[in-house]
Amino acid sequence: MSGMKQLLPLALAALLTGPAVASPAAPEVNIKDDAYNPKTLTIVAGQTVTFVNADDDAHTVTAIDGSFDSRGLDTGDVWHHAFTKPGTYRYFCELHPFMKGAIVVKAVGS
Ligand SMILES: [Cu+2]
Numbered sequence: 001m002s003g004m005k006q007l008l009p010l011a012l013a014a015l016l017t018g019p020a021v022a023s024p025a026a027p028e029v030n031i032k033d034d035a036y037n038p039k040t041l042t043i044v045a046g047q048t049v050t051f052v053n054a055d056d057d058a059h060t061v062t063a064i065d066g067s068f069d070s071r072g073l074d075t076g077d078v079w080h081h082a083f084t085k086p087g088t089y090r091y092f093c094e095l096h097p098f099m100k101g102a103i104v105v106k107a108v109g110s
Contacts, residue, residue: 026050027041027043027047027048027049027050028049028050028051028052029041029049029050029051029052029061029101029103030052030054031051031052031053031054031055031059031061031073032054032055033055034055034057034059034093034096034098034099035099036061036091036099036100036101038101039100039101039102040101040102040103040104041101041102041103041104042103042104042105042106043083043103043104043105043106044105044106044107044108045083045084045085045086045105045106045107045108046082046083046084046108047082047083047105048080048081048082048083049080049081049082049083049103050078050079050080051070051073051078051079051080051081052077052078053073053074053075053076053077053078054075054076055075056075057075057095057096058072058073058074058075058095059072059073059093059095059096059099060072060073060093060094060095061073061079061081061091061093061101062091062092062093062094063089063090063091064090064091064092065089065090067089068081068089068091069094072095083103083105085105086105086106086107086110087105088102088103088104088105089102089103089104089105090102091103
């Protein structure tokens with residue numbers, strides 16, 4: 001292994017580009033065609049996710065662990081939920097249990 005000479009450019013690149021941005025300023029999940037888009041959304045703790053039902057059918061955003069539940073969202077309905085603790089929050093649609101999504105919440109600064 002030739003070691004440091006190869007690692008140095010990578011370390012410099014990491015310094016120049018800084019930490020990866022986990023998500024846009026206003027994280028959003030769009031519901032369309034019986035699916036959550038994106039299916040997995042990564043945010044930072046403290047951010048609020050906006051769920052928009054852009055489908056022609058009613059859906060819910062229901063945590064598998066029961067920690068949140070949008071209840072029924074009709075076409076055009078918008079629902080917000082703030083995620084304060086890091087973790088992976090899996091959810092599904094109570095009306096169409098095959099619909100699944102996840103919010104990955106990173107610690108601030110991680
Ligand atoms: Cu649904």
